Amino acid sequence: MRHRSWVSVLAVLVAATACSSGEATQNGKTELTIATFNEFGYEDLLKEYEAAHPDVKLTQRKTGQGAPHHQNLFTKLGAGSGLADIEAVEEGYLSQVMDKASQFNDLKEIGPNVDNRWLKWKTDAATTKDGKLIGYGTDIGPLAMCYRKDLFEKAGLPSDPEAVKSLFATWDSYFAAGDQFIAKSGGVAWFDSASQVFNAMHNQHELGYFDKSDKLVVESNPAIKADWTAVTNAVAKGQSAKLVAWSNEWNSGFKAGAFATKTCPSWMLGVIEAQAGPENKGKWAVTEAFPNGGGNWGGSYLTVPKQGKNAKKAAELAAWLTAPEQQIKAFKAKGTFPSQVQALKDSALLEQTNAYFGDIKAGALFAAQAQKVAQAQYKGPKDGQIQENVFSPALQSVEQGKSADEGWKTAVAEAQKVAK
Incomplete structure (x- = not known):
């Protein structure tokens, strides 16, 4: 009886010590949770980390889609509890996270020294105005x-990947080639969706829909109106297939040959192959060119919310998962394209080929494209909402018959409402 009592007292003391240290533990192991969405390629990596760190117990919370993951993230940020030790954030939601930067740890402060690992524009996008990562x-x-x-x-x-580069040199040359194509295409559109093209153009600029003081600049930034005019002029000339991205009609458009070109991030190759099907193998090609230089669409970050009790160990895990070696392993597992400078030079990436696109060295092609991105665009806290909920619907309304001027007025008015 005494022995049992002493064991009970000892257990209480151990638990109290664990609590006072600020760490969540189970059976003497530090518990870490990581919340991700879609496919990060981390399943085998987490097992590898546990094997190398027997004092750590990892749990992955995986959500099928990005929207519910981020809705949960912002809900729990507001509630002040319930978040994982590591929370993945997709770049489309990053501006909202940056607006709540005080609720996240500065990884420069609590993490290992990993300076200069990433492409500069990738790191810049997740760095606050006062220098916190x-x-x-x-x-x-x-x-x-x-x-x-x-x-x-x-x-x-021309159809050879080298020969078509001049068509895609600038947005002017792209739309001019679209005019040539439409004249002889027999009704096939040049591109899939006005918003898909507009978003790619817009994201190349230094500023998004806000300036660095978070003031809305939709009307005062001439680049936004210029992009709008260029895209809606192309719509008026019949260049758009007028498809809503990710709709059933858009998906089937790949197989039906409803459009001839597609703004194409690295992960889009898999989408095209899946939607166009085996019967169109060899018909689709990808070229090492993009109008006006480079651009980026997609990608994520690992953050460490201040709610967590194991911040330093969480930062160590996040740093390990995003190291060059692990980024290459994730690329091999799920095709996630690496952002690490050294990973972009890895032979496993550079020698990767894509049979569906004519055995082109897709890894080397997109590694070169990543180097062409000039800068991280500054995005205000509601930038993503304006792109998704204002400009995309406004452009769709023009495709459906509204005049470009009326569509622009609607976009400006709705953006002002969102920005309030």
Whole structure:
């Protein structure tokens, strides 16, 4: 009886010590949770980390889609509890996280020394105005241009990946080539969706929909109106297939050959192959070119919220997961394109080929495209909402018959409402 009592007292003391140290433990192990969405390629990596760190117990919370993951993230940020030790954040939601940067740990302060690991623009996007690093970069989505070789040939355009580069040199040359294509295409559109093209153009600018004081600049930034005019002019000339991205009609458009070109981040190759199907193998091509240089669409970060009790160990895990060696392993597992400078030079990436796109060295192609991204665009806290909920619907309304001027007025008015 005494022995049992002493064991009970000892257990209480151990638990109290664990609590006072600020760490969540189970059976003497530090417990760490990581919340991700879609496919990060971390399943085997987490097992590898546990094997190398027997004092750590890892749990992955995996959500099928990004939207519910981020909704949960912001809900629990507001509640002040319930978040994982590591929370993944997709770049489309990053501006909202940066607006709440005080609720996340500065990884420069609590993490290991990992300076200069990433492409500069990747790190800059997750760095606050006062220099705090909120997230370690995971994958990226460098942009190239995908196109239908057979449709180009029928319209009398060059079709070889090298020969088409001049068509995609600038946005002016891109839309001019679209005019040539439409004249002989027999009703096939040049691109899939006005918003898909507009977003790629807009994201190349230094500023998004806000300036660095978080003031809305939709009306005062001439680049936004210029992009709007260029895209809506192309719509008026019949260049758009007028498809809503990710809709059933958009998906089937790949197989049906409804459009000839596609703004193409690295991960889009898999989407095209899945939607166009085996019967179109060899018809789609990708070229090492993108209008006006480079761009990025997609990618994520690993953050360490201040709610967690194991911040330093969480930062160590996040740093390990985003190291060059692990980024290459994740790339091999799920095709997540690395953002680490050394990983972009790895032979496993540079020698990777894609049979569906004519055995092109896709890894090397997109590694080169990643180097062309000039800067991280500054995005205000509601930037993503304006792009998704204001400009995309406004452009769709123009595709459905509203005048470009009326669509622009609607976009400006709705953006002002969101920005309040």
